[in-house]
Amino acid sequence: MNSSNNVERHPKTVNPDSSTFSLTVNRERHTLTLDNRTTLLDALREQLKLTGTKKGCDHGQCGACTVSVNGERINACLSLAVMHEGDDISTIEGAAEVGHLDPMQQAFVDHDAFQCGYCTPGQICSAKAVLEEIQAGLPSHVTKDLNAPIEISDAEIRERMSGNLCRCGAYANILKAINQVAEVRS
Amino acid sequence: MKAFSYERVSDPAQAAARAAEVPVAKFIAGGTNLLDLMKHEIEIPKHLIDVGGTGLDEITPTDEGGLRIGALVSNAALSADTRVRKDYAVLSRALVSGASGQLRNKATTGGNLLQRTRCGYFYDTGMPCNKRSPGAGCAALSKGAATRQLGIIGTSDACIATHPSDMAVALCVLDAEVETVTSTGEIRRLTLDEFYQLPGDTPEVETALQAGEMITAVLLPPPVEGRHAYYKVRDRASYAFALVSVALIQAPDGTGRVALGGVAPKPWRRDDADAALPQGASAVMARLLDGARPTQENAYKLTLAERTLAALLAQE
Numbered sequence A: 001m002n003s004s005n006n007v008e009r010h011p012k013t014v015n016p017d018s019s020t021f022s023l024t025v026n027r028e029r030h031t032l033t034l035d036n037r038t039t040l041l042d043a044l045r046e047q048l049k050l051t052g053t054k055k056g057c058d059h060g061q062c063g064a065c066t067v068s069v070n071g072e073r074i075n076a077c078l079s080l081a082v083m084h085e086g087d088d089i090s091t092i093e094g095a096a097e098v099g100h101l102d103p104m105q106q107a108f109v110d111h112d113a114f115q116c117g118y119c120t121p122g123q124i125c126s127a128k129a130v131l132e133e134i135q136a137g138l139p140s141h142v143t144k145d146l147n148a149p150i151e152i153s154d155a156e157i158r159e160r161m162s163g164n165l166c167r168c169g170a171y172a173n174i175l176k177a178i179n180q181v182a183e184v185r186s
Numbered sequence B: 001m002k003a004f005s006y007e008r009v010s011d012p013a014q015a016a017a018r019a020a021e022v023p024v025a026k027f028i029a030g031g032t033n034l035l036d037l038m039k040h041e042i043e044i045p046k047h048l049i050d051v052g053g054t055g056l057d058e059i060t061p062t063d064e065g066g067l068r069i070g071a072l073v074s075n076a077a078l079s080a081d082t083r084v085r086k087d088y089a090v091l092s093r094a095l096v097s098g099a100s101g102q103l104r105n106k107a108t109t110g111g112n113l114l115q116r117t118r119c120g121y122f123y124d125t126g127m128p129c130n131k132r133s134p135g136a137g138c139a140a141l142s143k144g145a146a147t148r149q150l151g152i153i154g155t156s157d158a159c160i161a162t163h164p165s166d167m168a169v170a171l172c173v174l175d176a177e178v179e180t181v182t183s184t185g186e187i188r189r190l191t192l193d194e195f196y197q198l199p200g201d202t203p204e205v206e207t208a209l210q211a212g213e214m215i216t217a218v219l220l221p222p223p224v225e226g227r228h229a230y231y232k233v234r235d236r237a238s239y240a241f242a243l244v245s246v247a248l249i250q251a252p253d254g255t256g257r258v259a260l261g262g263v264a265p266k267p268w269r270r271d272d273a274d275a276a277l278p279q280g281a282s283a284v285m286a287r288l289l290d291g292a293r294p295t296q297e298n299a300y301k302l303t304l305a306e307r308t309l310a311a312l313l314a315q316e
């Protein structure tokens, strides 16, 4: 079934407590009937079996659940799946092309930017978005001049990655990995 | 989380009417505060009205020369808007000091204004809290309670919690107004001072919103010239709520406006304190924090507020 973005995005109520809706995950369209309480994170992990996205805190405090929705990174744990009717979602499973890793994944490998790896999918999804946000000129708390182009610096990357905690403390190498991708791009 | 029914509406007036009509209904926008509270079963709505499709996601110029920020504009988009960055920098600065990049992409202007307190006892359903269960008592006021984060002024014997929003502190110093639609379709405009209520004996009542009333926009008056700054002091360098924050707009002649976050149940500002700005931080705080009732654990906020303003005034 084809559906354009112009179609009004109203999920269908199945019974008072659940709904049927469609969303695209890593370029594949899915129609789901779920209890309204299901978060996007649980829908990805439990229904679609995409367990790359992790549940750390389930309260927006750690970033392990970071995914991209319509090109913007969000915490999948603080979003209801039913609110994503028609949305285009990318998770860590969608990052690599057949045969080669995404440059950010490769950079994490190159720099040993993890220990246990639990926070890593969220870190990588977030890091990819951070470079796009800098390129798009989105300011951060450490941006000195709000009206000038933003320069990539360690301080900018650290601040923008502050929503992703790493219990193993791999921060120094995560920073190196992100810098590697930033340098290749520029 | 308790079960709930869900609908998505496309018109603000319809949303307001539905919210008044359906029992125990709540609006949901970004969901970043409401879902958190629903998981803790602090908020237990039976019906959610998703306002994400109401088209209120634009920032448009007003006839008066200001800006109208739709209630659904995300915190990220608002902070990045070129007009806001240039003419209302204090607002951009406050927004980017809050939460994380992921959260700011979801958090909306209306939801940010209505986010609830971060008082630890409000979150701990095993402890009494007047805000959560009116009449239950306030754990933060019991002997030996942890009150370091809590309020020092505008508080009451029923509740000493603070309002956690950074954005609202900047909006206060900018004299912004909140535009709403009531359940009967009436449009209202409230100053932030009218919008936020002090706890008094009813800390569960936080705003002047009526049943079903929906925020449609925030209105910024024409730009106020001068230096715009927001200084947030917190326990870590990022991704933490304010202990104290100061929003400042200062003209070259030294006059200006000051609002405080992290100290009160709403953004804290007083005209006589603004008037004292040319005399410096201690003159401002003598007025702004006059009548403060800190606990032993959070009396440091009196000093911290003054020093934070002094530090801002010393910059440039």
Ligand SMILES: Cc1cc2nc3c(=O)[nH]c(=O)nc-3n(C[C@H](O)[C@H](O)[C@H](O)COP(=O)(O)OP(=O)(O)OC[C@H]3O[C@@H](n4cnc5c(N)ncnc54)[C@H](O)[C@@H]3O)c2cc1C
Binding pocket: A059, A060, A061, B026, B027, B028, B029, B030, B031, B032, B033, B034, B035, B036, B051, B071, B097, B098, B099, B100, B103, B106, B107, B108, B109, B110, B111, B112, B113, B114, B115, B164, B165, B166, B167, B213, B214, B215, B216, B239, B240, B241, B242
């Ligand atoms: C880990 C973490 C850290 C954070 N740190 C900060 C911080 O440092 N500074 C800061 O300021 N904030 C911080 N926040 C809070 C964040 O800014 C809020 O959660 C967010 O702004 C809420 O917006 P929302 O759209 O997601 O609201 P929702 O969760 O959708 O709604 C919040 C409330 O507003 C109501 N509502 C929403 N829209 C409307 C409307 N248009 N009309 C009427 N009612 C409406 C809802 O019914 C609900 O009661 C943090 C949050 C988290 C989880």
Ligand code: SF4
Binding pocket: B117, B119, B120, B121, B122, B128, B129, B130, B131, B132, B137, B138, B139, B140, B141, B150, B158, B159, B160, B161, B203
């Ligand atoms: S200070 Fe307010 S929010 Fe905190 S426990 Fe007391 S009544 Fe509840």
Ligand code: FES
Binding pocket: A054, A055, A056, A057, A058, A059, A060, A061, A062, A063, A064, A065, A066, A075, A076, A077, A078
């Ligand atoms: S699991 Fe979502 S932020 Fe921690």
Ligand code: FES
Binding pocket: A113, A114, A115, A116, A117, A118, A119, A120, A165, A166, A167, A168, A169, A170
């Ligand atoms: S690598 Fe273990 S939590 Fe980050």
